[in-house]
Amino acid sequence: MAGAVKEAVRWEIRHERPGDAPLVDALNAASFGPGRYAKSAYRLREGVHAVAELSFVAVEAGAFRGSVRFWPVIVGAEKVLLLGPLAVQSDLRGRGIGIALMNKGIEAAKAAGYGAIILVGDEPYYARVGFAKLPPGRIAFPGPVDRARVLGLSLKPDALANLSGNIRRAEIDDPVCADGAGLG
Ligand SMILES: CC(C)(COP(=O)(O)OP(=O)(O)OC[C@H]1O[C@@H](n2cnc3c(N)ncnc32)[C@H](O)[C@@H]1OP(=O)(O)O)[C@@H](O)C(=O)NCCC(=O)NCCS
Structure with missing residues (x-):
């Protein structure tokens, strides 16, 4: 039929591959700007690799559209996940890609036993996939953070009920220090 509307190509969510990293980094730079490195959440990612099996990208007709990564952290004595960065290409937002990326990551995190x-x-926004505000001050970040924006999602019954204390990196993959001597 002349003038028929072509069905929009739908994206797929797949695991991030090594070749995706430059696209993910460029999208995060464009989405969050240089100020992102000053955020408390970035202190928790410094020198730590994202959890590989929980890093996903959205791809549509072979083109990169968005990304989500998760980092391992410890709160008090519990190992949990820190979600983010999550970003979708600016001209392709509002189509459900962000929610689809998060749902895939949440599903995989649950399957991995987190x-x-x-x-x-x-x-x-994050309430759409089940996140809710944590009581202000329950988690102490290594720097300033807007306490009303600290959110949590339980993947196991009551997993958030007793989660409290300082948040810190769960591991350090690339130790560095200012004088370049390493941490020994
Ligand atoms: C946030 C982001 C990942 C959402 O991606 P997306 O693919 O557009 O999201 P979805 O299409 O799944 O969901 C869009 C819906 O969420 C809403 N939404 C998006 N960001 C929101 C926010 N910060 N607060 C409340 N609602 C928000 C949109 O208005 C839209 O609502 P609608 O469905 O009623 O139209 C994207 O806007 C982005 O990359 N932003 C820049 C980076 C960023 O801020 N990341 C989040 C860090 S906290």
């Missing part, structure tokens, strides 16, 4: 995910972000 108990909870936390993040710093906008509650109205």
Whole structure:
């Protein structure tokens, strides 16, 4: 039929591959700007690799559209996940890609046996996949953070109920220090 509307290509969510990293880095730079490195959440990612099996990208007709990564952190004595960065290409937002990326990551985190995910972000958006505000001050970040934006999602019953204390990196993959001597 002349003038028929062609069905929009749908994206797929797949694991991030090594070749995707430059695209992910460029998208995060464009989405969050240089100020991202000053954020408390970045202190928790310094020298630590994202959890490979929980890093996903959205791809549509072979083209990169968005990304989500998760980092391992410890809160008090519990190993949990820190969600983010999550970003979608600016001209392709509002089509459900962000939610699809998160749902894939949450599903994989649950299957991998993690108990909870936390993040710093906008509650109205993340509530769409089940996140809720944590009681202000329950988690102490290594720097300033808007306490109303600290959110959590339980993947196991009551996983957030007793989660409290300082948040820190769960491991250090690339130790560095200012004088380049390494941490020994
Ligand atoms: C946030 C982001 C990942 C959402 O990606 P997306 O693919 O557009 O998201 P979806 O299409 O799945 O969801 C879009 C819906 O969420 C809403 N939404 C997006 N960001 C929101 C926010 N910060 N607060 C409340 N609602 C938000 C949109 O208005 C839209 O609502 P609608 O479905 O009623 O139209 C994307 O906007 C982005 O990359 N932003 C820049 C980076 C960023 O801020 N990341 C989050 C860090 S906290």
